[in-house]
Amino acid sequence: MSFTNNPSGAGSFADARSKLGSTPSSDSSSWNGDEATQPGDDLAAAKLWAVYISEAGKHDKVLVKRWKSDMEGLLIFAGLFSASLTAFIIESYKDLSPDQSAIMISLLERIAQQQLNPGAIPQALDPGIAPQTGPSTASLACNILWFLSLGLSLSCALIATLVQQWARDFLQNTEMRPSPIVRARIFSYLYFGLQRFGMHTMVEFIPFLLHLSLLLFFAGLVAFLLPINIVITAVAAGILGLISVTYLCLTVLPIISADSPYRTPLSSAIWAFFQQLSRLFCRGREAPTDQESTLTSSEDTKVPTMMEVMVSKAVASSPKRDQRDAQVIVWTVRSLTDNEELEPFVEALPDLIWGPGGQRRSYDGMINKLLDAADLHLIPRIEALLRSCDSGLLVPETEARRRISCLKALWSLAYFIGSYAGPRDSFPHFDHNLLKSQLNSKSTAPRLQDFALSASSLARWIDFCAVTSSVQRALTTLRSKQSNSTAQDLRVVIQEVQQEAYSRDFGDFCTALAQGISFNAKDLRSCLESLESFELKSFDTLLPYLKSSAALDTAPYEFEATCKIMQVSDILWKHIDVRNNVKDTLQEIITSGYIPSQAELHPVDIIVDMLLYSLGNDFGNPQAAKALAKYITYRTAGPGYNQALSGSIPMIWLLC
Incomplete structure (x- = not known):
């Protein structure tokens, strides 16, 4: 998806629209809107234009709805702010007029002096001792700032009201005709008009007026308090400074970090300014030739918007993106509380691991996160979903779909674990009784045995891999202590292997291991041979799988992939x-x-x-x-x- 130069991303469908239909040329078109007079080509393209109307309608309705909601919030704030500001102005504008009380007192003092010296000749009033009848500098600055603030606030309210009216007119004009072709051309005509006249910029500029009005109010408050008390003035100045610094940080932060949720109306303007400045600087250093400059297209000079940069960084392949994907999927699984919510996830899970071309590698980190998160209990939850199919409460179609989805998900997870069995430290447990019961299920699910056989065999192979991993760790430990092993060393190592083998239902191997070793240091070679013999247990899973597969009418689910995992x-x-x-x-x-x-x-x-x-x-x-x-x-x-x-x-x- 491409985006226009609109910082808010509101014009993101502009390029798509230009591909579906060209921009209307002028109002002088001979088209009269009568469907009966449409050319044959237009009638043939009616379905195509209907698709455009569907997509453009959804985009425009969301865009206009956002504009209207933003303007409603601005109107409420502007109304409350203007009312509060008016109360301050009523008190401050009095300082702009001459102080009549001071003038009266001055005249009374002069009359009193004349009465005390009746023989004195009256003299003109000394300008130096005349009362100050004009406003002070602080009062003048305060009123200028507050009247500017009030004017901007009221202007913001007026423009917001007009934007609401323009938005309603836009929706009404695009829905007034039933013909798909007429509506499509009205859509494109009005939408490109929005772009040509900078409607998006206008909507972005309105909040800035209100923000500027608020800053002017605090600046005027500092000037208002300055003649009264220096401490209170310092507090007001501190608030003004804090708001200004915060606003500056919120403006610059999305320019520094594209994933920042904070921004102001100035962010896009500053971003575009620095992008243009950077391009001019780079061009000046490279100094292209005349031929290169003539080949430069307008697309090359296009400055990427903040929205485009954000989208590019969000979808770019990187370890951080994979980590984000894993985190959101883990959160998603945590939020799935019942079977109806879990089932769509289980249906989608196999496609993350296995596809028509084989194993997918793009989401390995995500699958590992799901398996390693102890609180998710992913495999037990899928098995619980599979057990719900035997409750008798589901309709046959739902039961069959859910049963197959669960078996495919369990197979894909087992395949994923088996493909990375070497470096894994822990292996999950599968419910083998549940999987084997699916082989004899009376469900109407198609090819149920094919899915159940592969899932059951591959889950059993994971048990073999888990014990093999424990055996390999034991062999490494014993070989490193071969010269100075004690009976206690042997006992600890063997007990760890036996514990893992018992939990995986390899009791015969545990018995043979215990019988062949007396926990004596001289039995080290016998211990190593007993551990190494466990590899032969791989055929206890592979050969029965092959034998059971031969008895089926068709190949089991992903037969070749299952055999490939169980290679020896x-x-x-x-x-x-x-x-x-x-x-x-x-x-x-x-x-x-x-x-x-x-x-x-x-x-x-x-x-x-x-x-x-x-x-x-x-x-x-x-x-x-x-x-x-x-x-x-x-x-x-x-x-x-x-x-x-x-x-x-x-x-x-x-x-x-």
């Missing part, structure tokens, strides 16, 4: 126990009736390709070899078949 090193694939499990899994998938009949790619084909690649040329299990031969025999030729057997095939498989 090639070294682990070569472990004898792992290879046996892989062969058994392959045999079970193929012999359980999961061989697809269609030629298109199926999850079974992807799984077979993955398992065959991991086995390489090692296929010592005759039952598994026969199962593979069965797959080759009964699998329909096509893309799926080619995908599954894309790697090298050992000759023994073809001979079985």
Whole structure:
């Protein structure tokens, strides 16, 4: 969105308007407003102009409404201020007239002197001892300042009243015709008239008159009190100085910091002045050539407004912007109090993490803030929203939508945690019973099992990552103490791992770890081997996921992305126990009736390709070899078949 030179940003749609229709040329147009006489091209563009009217109408109504509300506030303040100022002027303007009492006293004194010396010749009155009949300097300055203040205040009230009338006329003139084309052209004609005659500047200037009137009042108050008492004068002068300094700071602050909420009517003028001065200074230093100066367009000389600078800094990519985004989203989640408010957020959450092109990285800091904020309880709140689907109080459509949204959100959070599992210090807990129950749910939600299987398996993988992180910390600690480890050192390290493993439902690993170690310093190598063996637990999640995926009619939700997160090193694939499990899994998938009949790619084909690649040329299990031969025999030729057997095939498989 582009903005005009209007400091308040009120003309932000000017460029958009100029694209939709050109500025009306003059009042001498032959258009008579009769829809029946519109050209065919105008009738064809009626829908386009209706869109313009909709957008321009919303903008103009907001603009005029803001003007009217501002003017109402100014009228109230100007009325109260003028009434208060009038009371002071009534008291001060008396000093402008000659003091009749002083003149009378002077004349009486002269008459008395004549009576005391009746034989004396009357003399002219000495000007030096004549009473001062003119106003004093302080009185004159006070009244000048206060009358100026009153005049500005009343002028402000008058102009504010006129602005309200102009705003009403603007809305009335833009809504007087039903034809979209006529209304659109009236909109553009009047709006560009507002810009051409500086209506925005006028509205910005009115508050400045009132501010200046207030400053003149305090300056006159200082002059009024000066002949009376120096202490009271000092207090009034201090108030005037404080107000002036504050006003100056409020004027300059938005120029220094674009996110400042404070500003005065002078801020925009000072900003434009310094911008022009800066440009002139830069041009003087660069000294462009004649050819460059002729190529300079009016757009290059345009001074950016404060609004444009604010918008630019607000949307510019930076660590501070990411931090602000995270803070506002965390506040948003804190403010969501019930399921109806939380559900739209849960629906939008997966799109922040995963998109058609893969994982998004723009909002990683925001997601980390949401997960690390202990008071948010993000995952438990999403799980509570998922449990509400089993209450029986929701209509089937709402229940199905909410259930799928929650499963997608849980999967995306688990994917995000798994993609950054290495550097994480803490891992959230998922309710595995809840996720597994979705696999057997009687809900009418489409592809519910596809979503539930991926979410449940990936959540279980996060548990594995959490224990792996604890194991890695324990290995680092033990290896650093390898030469001088004590039984107490072993006990502390092992107990920390066991506590994490028990909380993640890896009880068999805890038992094996405790049985293989007697907490003796000489058992350090045995301790290290037991900890390192935990990596094999990764296949306890991966292989069941592959087996369950093969039983589905379609691939589970984001099947390839889920498998990518649950990757293990090639070294682990070569472990004898792992290879046996892989062969058994392959045999079970193929012999359980999961061989697809269609030629298109199926999850079974992807799984077979993955398992065959991991086995390489090692296929010592005759039952598994026969199962593979069965797959080759009964699998329909096509893309799926080619995908599954894309790697090298050992000759023994073809001979079985």
